[in-house]
């Protein structure tokens with residue numbers, strides 16, 4: 105009863121605070137340049153939120169009206185369920201999360217499909233979620249109150265690092281599968297992440313309201329591919345709310361509570377973090393033991409530094425301060441950390457007076473794609489530097505190194521989790537910071553085993569990693585080159601098998617496996633050299649399968665390869681930014697295709713220059729390289745091939 109009252113007053117406070125913040129937001133909106141968050145976006149931003157830029161973040165963080173109304177001691181571990189929602193892209197994670205929040209009163213009922221309209225610009229254009237989001241729900245079941253912590257995760261392969269981190273804070277997952285599309289590549293990848301972490305998996309068939317939904321067929325797929333009995337599946341329509349109550353019941357009945365105790369010393373895992381200009385780092389934590397409260401002195405196991413806890417609380421889905429957090433709970437902590445690097449993802453926090461062993465943490469995110477980023481004009485260098493710094497504060501998986509080139513001047517070499525990650529980063533630089541950036545051709549991290557004793561001494565090891573093709577060592581000093589490999593999974597209707605096999609073989613891939621998951625759909629596994637899929641493979645796969653094929657991949661180590669460095673000469677001069685590493689067998693065709701595309705650009709340039717002559721702005725879109733003007737997106741476009 106008391107709890108219900110607390111939850112009710114909590115909801116009122118939330119509503120009042122929401123109203124105040126929406127008013128605040130209107131004022132700030134006018135102040136913040138080039139950012140088009142609407143109030144409606146605010147209501148739903150948790151769902152589709154990107155790692156927010158500090159300028160916009162402050163709108164939601166000046167909480168002067170916070171009250172620590174909730175007493176979380178009422179939720180011992182056996183009344184807690186921590187779960188995340190995983191699925192292939194667009195199968196309905198965020199829509200289901202919306203319904204779960206509405207049904208448990210965490211947010212007001214929304215207009216149908218509102219979230220689609222409410223996405224931020226970059227997500228609206230691309231239709232993707234890139235950042236996991238946490239929300240705590242209060243749910244009453246058979247007279248008992250439960251605290252459910254839900255984590256909504258991104259679907260795209262580039263962001264699967266977000267999924268594995270979220271999984272570490274959970275005991276169960278809702279595996280959503282579209283009842284029309286059936287199992288797709290990311291369904292398989294996400295299933296294995298959860299399976300390997302030994303989480304309870306609840307299969308949910310979504311979109312049963314669709315005319316072409318075939319839940320029976322999809323249940324058979326689930327049984328065949330994942331060995332999960334078909335009776336475990338829950339058929340729902342997240343859009344219409346059909347059977348969503350059954351999902352909440354299954355969360356309570358099937359997912360085990362966290363096996364932790366509040367009597368143990370406090371220790372918490374940092375599984376995500378954001379940066380707020382005013383309050384510093386806001387870290388998302390899962391409490392694996394003990395309890396913590398405001399004023400406690402905590403230590404970061406990674407750095408050994410001590411901090412005082414300024415604020416702790418739940419995310420519902422925005423921050424809601426509480427007096428304490430207890431074992432098994434998931435929430436946020438603010439402790440005066442000034443730099444996001446101080447709240448390293450995977451770090452363990454503990455009380456100063458009760459040192460504990462650090463939790464295992466995570467493997468660091470591994471950059472798979474590297475590219476140079478340069479300002480259009482060197483005078484824009486300081487502005488771009490600050491934009492990159494601010495954007496990376498909220499996305500610690502991007503690696504940044506200073507770099508310079510003869511033609512493009514001073515810039516940076518950045519590492520990303522994949523090409524989409526790189527494109528999203530670039531788009532956000534342009535949209536949110538008004539920065540105009542030249543991105544050089546992306547490359548993957550190659551390795552070389554050195555044979556020259558002098559070089560080995562210089563580098564301090566026999567094996568070196570090369571992230572800038574211009575620095576690719578000559579064969580005369582190398583005994584072996586190695587290239588990164590990935591194990592790719594493709595799911596598609598069998599009518600496209602022939603075309604897909606031809607595409608894969610054209611990309612030097614080796615088939616490892618092929619199975620029918622039902623009478624029409626095939627799952628194929630291929631070992632690919634990463635550089636063969638990085639730029640345009642997915643687009644081609646989609647177009648040759650009329651959009652029906654899906655693709656995902658995981659790291660598969662390194663393999664020896666006959667690689668060469670290819671120089672491109674523009675009007676007789678070598679252009680460092682166009683140097684590419686290619687397999688010897690592919691060198692001629694790749695070079696020819698690049699030159700043809702450059703030629704097309706040549707035509708474009710003449711036409712464009714005429715058009716833009718009178719517009720000073722137009723000049724900005726081009727960059728002089730040697731004695732040729734090159735459009736800023738030329739570097740990546742020349743790598744896009746036309747093979748089918």
Ligand SMILES: Nc1nc2c(ncn2[C@@H]2O[C@H](COP(=O)(O)OP(=O)(O)OP(=O)(O)O)[C@@H](O)[C@H]2O)c(=O)[nH]1
Pocket residue numbers: 191192193194195196197198199200217220231232233257258259260310311312313314340341342343344
């Ligand atoms: N007909 C129907 N459409 C649905 C249902 N659930 C979701 N959708 C629609 O499917 C689309 C994708 O839904 P989202 O919830 O954004 O999917 P998601 O899995 O969160 O997507 P990402 O996070 O970007 O991977 C949207 O247009 C939804 O309105 C449903 O039950 N029925």
